[in-house]
Amino acid sequence: MRRTGDIIPDFKFNTLDGEGWHSRGRISGYFALLTIYRGKWCPYCKAQLQALDALHASFLDVGVSPVAVSADTRARAETSQRDYGLENLQLGYEMPIEPARQLGVFISAGINDREMPLFCEPASFLIAPGNRIQAAWIASNAFARTRMDEVRAYIDFLNDHPDRAPRGGD
Numbered sequence: 001m002r003r004t005g006d007i008i009p010d011f012k013f014n015t016l017d018g019e020g021w022h023s024r025g026r027i028s029g030y031f032a033l034l035t036i037y038r039g040k041w042c043p044y045c046k047a048q049l050q051a052l053d054a055l056h057a058s059f060l061d062v063g064v065s066p067v068a069v070s071a072d073t074r075a076r077a078e079t080s081q082r083d084y085g086l087e088n089l090q091l092g093y094e095m096p097i098e099p100a101r102q103l104g105v106f107i108s109a110g111i112n113d114r115e116m117p118l119f120c121e122p123a124s125f126l127i128a129p130g131n132r133i134q135a136a137w138i139a140s141n142a143f144a145r146t147r148m149d150e151v152r153a154y155i156d157f158l159n160d161h162p163d164r165a166p167r168g169g170d
Helices: 043-054 056-061 074-084 097-102 148-160
Strands: 012-015 031-036 064-069 090-093 107-109 118-120 123-128 132-138
Touching (some): 043 074
Parallel strands (some): 064 090
Antiparallel strands (some): 012 090
16 A cells, blocks of 8 residues: 555546546646545436536646546546536546555455446545655545545645655655
8 A cells, every 4th residue: 555655656547538647647736536436326426526626727727737538438538527517627537446446545346337346545646756655634434524625724834844754654
């Protein structure tokens, strides 16, 4: 399991915009906010992604590039994007399970036809320039997930304290 301050595992996933996302292929000097969600059936994921979509420009304004991904198929991700009304957020699909495990993300087995056979429980990672994990918010179930406005407030804190090392890695 990776800890804050560690280099993020090297992995890729597809995105609906066709650009794809590579954990180590971002623009130098920018943070990335990787939000992993359960899938299209989850109403709590819907609310979190809508909040992230609404704050998208605010994150970009402070040098953070947000992306969200689940283990869902492309068709399921397209349905989520449409049904959730996501207009700004880069949305990925087919999150590889093994790198999610390496990040410490909880993995669950689907219990009905609405869920993927294996899927990731919610997690968000703030990835600093240099591909280091600055912060991690990991949940073992759909409830009590990270609020995107609080993540945005943390970014302001980091911008006011640029020499702040990641916490929780010791």
